[in-house]
Amino acid sequence: MSSRGTRPPRMPGQPDFERMRNMSPEEKTKYFQQFFEEQHEAMEQQESIAMQQALGADDKQWKIIEPRLKKVKRYREQAFIGIKPPFQSNFTSFSKGPGVARGFGGGFQFQAGGSMQGRTMVPSSTARRDFDGPVTDGEILCEEIQILLNYPQSTPEQLSRKLDALRIAREKARRQLIAAQQQLREVMDFRQQARLVLMGLLD
Numbered sequence: 744m745s746s747r748g749t750r751p752p753r754m755p756g757q758p759d760f761e762r763m764r765n766m767s768p769e770e771k772t773k774y775f776q777q778f779f780e781e782q783h784e785a786m787e788q789q790e791s792i793a794m795q796q797a798l799g800a801d802d803k804q805w806k807i808i809e810p811r812l813k814k815v816k817r818y819r820e821q822a823f824i825g826i827k828p829p830f831q832s833n834f835t836s837f838s839k840g841p842g843v844a845r846g847f848g849g850g851f852q853f854q855a856g857g858s859m860q861g862r863t864m865v866p867s868s869t870a871r872r873d874f875d876g877p878v879t880d881g882e883i884l885c886e887e888i889q890i891l892l893n894y895p896q897s898t899p900e901q902l903s904r905k906l907d908a909l910r911i912a913r914e915k916a917r918r919q920l921i922a923a924q925q926q927l928r929e930v931m932d933f934r935q936q937a938r939l940v941l942m943g944l945l946d
Contacts, residue, residue, distance in 0.1 A: 798935045808935075811927040815944055818923050821916035824881040824909075826889065881912040 758778050763771055794812070795805045888905045891897040924945055928936055939945040 798931070798938060800935070804930070807930045808927070811923065811930060812939075812944070814923040815920065815927050818916050818920035819944065821879055821881050822913055822920050824879075824885060824913065824916075826885065879912075881909065881916065884909040884912060 758775065763774060766774060791809065795809075798805075798808065800808055884905055888902065888909065891902055891905065927939075928945065931939070936945055
C-alpha cells in the first residue's frame with residue numbers, strides 16, 4: 744500500500760494528468776501532441792515486429808520487405824478511404840481501408856485537434872500530418888463531402904463534383920496499389936505471400 748501523499752503510478756499508455764495540472768493550455772496541447780506521437784511510434788514498432796515474426800523474415804530480408812509493405816498499406820488505405828457506417832459498434836468513423844480506421848464517432852475527429860462545425864468535428868490538417876504524413880487528396884475530399892452533407896444549403900451539383908473527384912482519387916490509389924503489390928511479391932517467397940493474402944494485403 745502506498746503511503747499517504749504518495750503519487751499513484753501512471754498506467755502505461757496514459758497521459759500524465761498529474762503533471763498536466765499546472766500546464767497552460769498551450770503546454771497541454773504540446774504535451775498531448777508529443778504523447779500521441781510517441782504512442783503512434785510505439786504502436787508502429789510493435790506492429791512491425793509482429794509482422795516480421797508472422798512472415799518469418801530475418802532482419803536482412805525485413806529491411807527489403809518493410810518499405811514495400813508500407814507502400815502497399817498506404818495505397819490500400821487510400822483506395823478504400825471513406826466514412827465507416829454509423830451502425831458499426833466501434834468508436835471510429837473515418838476509415839482508410841477495411842478494418843483500418845481513425846477518429847471518433849459522429850463525424851471527423853483526429854488525435855490532436857479539430858473544430859466543431861454544427862454537429863460535425865472537422866479535423867485540422869496539421870494534426871493529421873504529424874501522425875500519418877502529408878494529407879492526401881482522398882482525405883481532403885472526404886472532409887469536404889462530409890461538410891457539404893452537414894450543410895443544408897449544399898447543392899446536388901456540389902456533392903456530385905466532389906464525389907466524382909473522390910472516385911478518381913480512389914481509382915488512382917487502386918492502380919498504385921496493384922503496382923506496389925507486385926513490387927512486394929518480388930521480394931517474398933510463396934508462403935509469405937500466402938500469409939499476406941490471408942491478411943488482405945495481397946490479392
